[in-house]
Structure formats: structure tokens, C-alpha cells
Amino acid sequence: MQRFSLDSGPGNVPEQVPAPDEFIVSFEADFVACVAKKARVEAGAALARAQERSLRIHAPVAGVVTDIGPGRICMARAQDADDAADEAKAPQTASETKQALDALQGAALAEALGTLGVDAFALTLPAKAVVVNALNPEPGMVWVGSALNHCADTVRAGLRALQRLSPAQTWYFVTAHEAGGLFEDESLSRYAVVRPKPAYPASMDALAVKAATGKELPEGVLAVGLHDVFNIGAVALTGTPLTETIFDVAGKTCRAAIGTPAAHILEHCGLQPQDGDIVALNGLFRGRALSDLRHGIGKADISLAVVRAGTYPPVSDAPCVGCGRCIDVCPARLSPDMISRCAEFGLFEKCRKSYYVEACMECGLCGFVCVARRPMLQYMRLAKQESASLEVRS
Ligand code: SF4
Numbered sequence: 323m324q325r326f327s328l329d330s331g332p333g334n335v336p337e338q339v340p341a342p343d344e345f346i347v348s349f350e351a352d353f354v355a356c357v358a359k360k361a362r363v364e365a366g367a368a369l370a371r372a373q374e375r376s377l378r379i380h381a382p383v384a385g386v387v388t389d390i391g392p393g394r395i396c397m398a399r400a401q402d403a404d405d406a407a408d409e410a411k412a413p414q415t416a417s418e419t420k421q422a423l424d425a426l427q428g429a430a431l432a433e434a435l436g437t438l439g440v441d442a443f444a445l446t447l448p449a450k451a452v453v454v455n456a457l458n459p460e461p462g463m464v465w466v467g468s469a470l471n472h473c474a475d476t477v478r479a480g481l482r483a484l485q486r487l488s489p490a491q492t493w494y495f496v497t498a499h500e501a502g503g504l505f506e507d508e509s510l511s512r513y514a515v516v517r518p519k520p521a522y523p524a525s526m527d528a529l530a531v532k533a534a535t536g537k538e539l540p541e542g543v544l545a546v547g548l549h550d551v552f553n554i555g556a557v558a559l560t561g562t563p564l565t566e567t568i569f570d571v572a573g574k575t576c577r578a579a580i581g582t583p584a585a586h587i588l589e590h591c592g593l594q595p596q597d598g599d600i601v602a603l604n605g606l607f608r609g610r611a612l613s614d615l616r617h618g619i620g621k622a623d624i625s626l627a628v629v630r631a632g633t634y635p636p637v638s639d640a641p642c643v644g645c646g647r648c649i650d651v652c653p654a655r656l657s658p659d660m661i662s663r664c665a666e667f668g669l670f671e672k673c674r675k676s677y678y679v680e681a682c683m684e685c686g687l688c689g690f691v692c693v694a695r696r697p698m699l700q701y702m703r704l705a706k707q708e709s710a711s712l713e714v715r716s
């Protein structure tokens with residue numbers, strides 16, 4: 323179906339969202355703040371760090387810390403923020419850091435990237451092959467085309483660093499785009515370009531791995547998303563901390579400083595939500611609705627979209643009518659109807675033992691086609707989580 327196409331063409335040159343006056347920088351539960359309330363911080367200074375890893379999150383601009391809460395730090399931008407940002411990216415220091423990164427590999431490189439804001443630790447684990455998933459994650463997204471066509475130096479830097487992070491011997495690059503130019507660089511000649519039919523859900527990691535290797539769930543194969551490669555490349559190319567991200571806003575690729583509120587981004591793009599509209603973060607199939615538009619865009623966020631009121635019938639807890647459409651579309655060959663029914667009544671062990679819910683790829687197609695508008699993806703995620711914790715306890 324045309325509406326499930328993942329081929330977005332070359333995409334636009336990423337549009338820079340101007341810095342807002344206030345930022346909300348979020349981080350994971352195991353982080354602790356490195357700054358105090360009311361402290362003045364420079365652009366690129368560490369705001370918070372993970373407790374048991376070298377991972378940090380950095381100030382996107384110079385400013386003042388206005389609040390510190392669980393999992394977030396709020397900052398007000400300094401009036402002289404632009405000058406301060408230039409100072410923080412002093413070319414000499416950045417160039418020395420870049421050279422140091424170029425000489426590192428494996429765990430030492432992951433450690434150094436962590437101090438610059440990129441979580442690359444999982445990429446150093448033993449693996450026979452790496453599959454870079456460079457398909458647009460969902461239909462309607464375009465940022466992958468923009469990254470490959472307009473930010474090729476960043477992608478190349480990420481792919482080179484990836485080769486030094488992972489011990490794998492075999493390398494694949496799965497894409498819907500003409501990526502030949504990327505690999506003219508001899509240092510990337512080990513990557514084999516694979517071009518599957520670009521129709522959703524081919525962008526699910528498990529299906530990208532299958533397209534590359536010809537096998538379902540092969541052992542020792544690591545899938546890495548292009549967004550992660552891009553973030554690694556941004557740091558490796560500049561030698562500066564990761565303080566901005568690339569993402570999709572309703573079919574246009576943008577770049578914004580980490581912590582920029584969703585409301586500011588949508589206003590910049592002329593997409594102010596009205597009453598009854600839903601703002602979806604990270605995709606219409608797999609993302610989530612934002613309840614607070616002050617949410618600051620994070621380094622892993624890939625899209626923002628506004629779903630206008632009345633576009634789709636609302637999701638409800640209506641009973642399954644047994645139409646079977648969810649079974650027809652499921653790429654994992656599961657019975658989403660039965661899993662959702664079991665999850666609805668708390669029969670999580672049955673979800674695992676009888677219906678293999680752990681094989682669900684969380685593509686969201688079952689929810690998209692459900693005639694009863696049941697919250698299928700939410701049932702799948704609940705069943706996976708609850709049945710996994712049952713397994714841990716048993
Ligand atoms: S989200 Fe639904 S359609 Fe997709 S893999 Fe899981 S059960 Fe199948």
C-alpha cells in the first residue's frame with residue numbers, strides 16, 4: 323500500500339529550529355545532576371551524569387539552571403548564549419578531542435563518547451555482524467533521506483566510528499535510498515548495501531536484520547539505527563558534546579538543541595495544536611501522545627507530529643470482534659487478537675506460553691488496522707513487560 327512507503331526521497335536540508343528562551347533537558351533514572359539550582363552553566367558543560375557509566379548530558383546553550391526535578395533539568399538561556407556557545411566550541415580543544423577520538427576503539431572509544439553525551443556501550447559487545455538500519459522508521463518520516471543526502475559527512479563519521487566500536491567482521495547497511503556515494507570512501511568499503519522493498523514494517527530491526535542476513539533472529543547480529551550512527555558521527559566529526567538532535571516534524575527534517583520544548587518546535591513549524599488534537603512523539607504507529615508540550619526534545623527523539631481532531635476514530639476498550647485483520651498484518655506471525663484478549667484479563671503467562679508475545683516487534687500495525695479500535699500496541703507492550711517480569715520471578 324502506498325501509504326506504508328518508507329521511501330521519502332532525498333529529504334530537505336535540515337532546518338535549524340532557533341533556540342528557545344527555556345529548555346527542559348531530560349535524562350534517565352540512573353542519572354544525577356552535576357549542577358545546582360541557580361548555577362550559571364556554559365554551553366556544552368555537563369548537566370547530569372550516569373551513576374555507573376561515563377555517560378553525561380550537556381547544556382545545549384549557556385544559561386542558568388532554573389529547576390532540577392526527577393529526570394530533568396530546566397534552564398533559562400543566557401542573553402549572551404550565542405557568544406558563549408562559540409567559546410565552548412573553541413576550535414583547538416574540539417580538534418584535540420576529535421583527534422583523540424579518532425585514535426580510540428572498543429570500550430575506550432565508548433567511554434570517551436559517553437563523556438560527550440553518546441551512549442555507545444552496547445555497540446562494543448561481542449557480535450559477528452552489524453546491521454545499520456537506515457530505513458525511515460515509519461511511513462511519512464523523511465529525516466533518513468535528509469541525513470544521507472545532506473549530512474553525509476556526519477553519517478560517514480558515525481559509520482567509521484562504529485567500525486572501531488564493534489568487534490564484528492561483517493557489516494551491512496540497509497536502506498531505501500541511493501547510498502552509493504556514501505561508500506565511495508574506502509574506509510567504509512566493508513559495508514554491504516542492502517535495499518529491501520521499502521514498505522512498512524521493513525524498518526523494524528528484526529526485519530532489517532533478516533533482509534541483510536537472510537535469517538530470522540540470527541545469533542550474534544547487532545542492529546544499529548541510523549539515528550544512533552548520526553549522533554556518534556556528530557560527536558566524532560566535531561569533537562564537541564552532543565547538544566542537538568535531528569528529527570522529523572510532519573514531513574520536514576529539523577535540527578534543534580536538546581531540551582527545546584515541543585511547543586516551541588511546533589510553533590516554529592506553524593503547527594500549533596488546537597483543542598482535541600494529539601501531538602505524537604516518535605511516530606504515529608509506535609510513538610506516544612505527549613501530555614505536556616513543554617517536553618524537551620531528547621537526543622533519541624526522531625519525530626513530532628500533530629494528529630488533528632477527527633482524523634482517526636478514538637481508541638477504546640471495545641471488545642474484539644474477531645475480524646482477523648490484525649493476524650493478517652502481523653509481521654511476526656502472531657495472534658494479536660488473542661494476546662490482547664489475554665492481556666485485557668491479566669492472563670500474562672498465557673500471552674507468553676501460548677501466544678509467544680515476546681516475539682512481538684511492536685510495529686503497531688495490529689492497532690492501526692483494528693476495526694474495534696482496541697489499543698493493541700499498548701496491550702502488546704503490557705503483555706511483554708508483565709510476562710517478562712513473571713519469567714524473572716519464576
Ligand atoms: S505490534 Fe502487533 S502487528 Fe506488530 S508485531 Fe506486535 S503483535 Fe504483530
Ligand code: SF4
Binds near residue numbers: 648662692693694
Ligand atoms: S483487528 Fe481488532 S477486532 Fe479484529 S481480530 Fe484483531 S483485535 Fe479483534
